[in-house]
Amino acid sequence: MLERVLGHLARYGVDEAVLSIGYRPDAFLTAYPDGTAAGVRVSYAVEPEPLDTAGAIRFAAVHAGVTETFIVVNGDVLTDLDVAALVDFHHSHGAEATIHLTAVDDPSRFGVVPTDDAGRVVAFVEKPPPGEAPTNLINAGTYVLEPSVLERIPDGRRVSIERETFPALAADGAVYALASNSYWLDTGTPAAYLEANADLLDGTRPGLPAPGAVAVADGVWTMGDPLIDGDVLPFSLVGRGAAVHRSATVRSSVIGAGAVVQMGAAVTGSVLLPGAVVGAGASVTGSILGRGAVVGEQCVISPLTVLGDDTEVGAGVRVVDGRIPAVATT
Numbered sequence: 001m002l003e004r005v006l007g008h009l010a011r012y013g014v015d016e017a018v019l020s021i022g023y024r025p026d027a028f029l030t031a032y033p034d035g036t037a038a039g040v041r042v043s044y045a046v047e048p049e050p051l052d053t054a055g056a057i058r059f060a061a062v063h064a065g066v067t068e069t070f071i072v073v074n075g076d077v078l079t080d081l082d083v084a085a086l087v088d089f090h091h092s093h094g095a096e097a098t099i100h101l102t103a104v105d106d107p108s109r110f111g112v113v114p115t116d117d118a119g120r121v122v123a124f125v126e127k128p129p130p131g132e133a134p135t136n137l138i139n140a141g142t143y144v145l146e147p148s149v150l151e152r153i154p155d156g157r158r159v160s161i162e163r164e165t166f167p168a169l170a171a172d173g174a175v176y177a178l179a180s181n182s183y184w185l186d187t188g189t190p191a192a193y194l195e196a197n198a199d200l201l202d203g204t205r206p207g208l209p210a211p212g213a214v215a216v217a218d219g220v221w222t223m224g225d226p227l228i229d230g231d232v233l234p235f236s237l238v239g240r241g242a243a244v245h246r247s248a249t250v251r252s253s254v255i256g257a258g259a260v261v262q263m264g265a266a267v268t269g270s271v272l273l274p275g276a277v278v279g280a281g282a283s284v285t286g287s288i289l290g291r292g293a294v295v296g297e298q299c300v301i302s303p304l305t306v307l308g309d310d311t312e313v314g315a316g317v318r319v320v321d322g323r324i325p326a327v328a329t330t
Helices: 002-010 025-031 052-064 083-092 147-152 161-171 190-201
Strands: 014-019 041-047 068-071 078-079 099-103 137-145 175-179 185-188 214-218 219-223 231-233 236-238 249-251 266-268 284-287 298-304 318-320
Touching: 002 068, 002 078, 014 025, 014 052, 025 041, 041 052, 052 161, 068 214, 078 137, 083 099, 083 137, 099 190, 137 147, 137 236, 147 161, 161 175, 161 236, 161 298, 185 190, 219 266, 231 236
Parallel strands: 014 041, 099 175, 219 236, 231 249, 249 266, 266 284, 284 298, 298 318
Antiparallel strands: 068 137, 078 185, 099 137, 214 219
């Protein structure tokens, strides 16, 4: 997900990013040991304690020595936003801060952002009651900011950009917003993560479902040289070295590199990360299997179950909307 976010920014000329992190920072250092991800140079600002959204932005920007206009993105938001258009809008309006907006069906789950005819933000309304939102346009998690915004964020404490910094800017008439109808998805839940994969597979989000994917049938994609003997139905992606038994069925799913779907098993609307195994006769529906996770024979894994890396579910077990943490490694 992070590589898709950074790769999208790179297409608009971004060549350096600072990752503001606190939880398990070593995972990122391990993933990108040469300091690059998706062609973008990355460095890390590791918070000693959670600083909330504005506090994290200030901490990362000071760490990076930011002295000019910069872009902030939420790392779990996938979007095809025209970043250059947002930056141009920001400069043409002389804004101190500019926010990308997107329309949603139910704005009561989000912070809504009404604007005037010039695009100037007039208020921030956090999670309005259903039917009472002044607009269906919400804060979409991409910002263009001037360094002066950092001076508005107190140091050394938790500060919310949505509840504190942006409202203060709006009171001064210094924050603008630009709406777009580009693809946008907040992937912060298992259901949304599955939706993000499905959107790539069924064409809701344009582009290849994965870099280097090759279409081998209508709506079916492969990576490298998988061993597919069973029924792989639209809309699915099977990774390099994966194996699908001739009596197994895969539908609307991602089967990661080296993953195995054994005899008589069925995988529907799910994501199997590399090395996951679905045992003979097992059923996996609307769920996520971590790297190396094993589902035993005749198991039933039902939505929205998440199995962490290297976990194992014994034969014949039924799991519904379960969460099994990854096996700790040393």
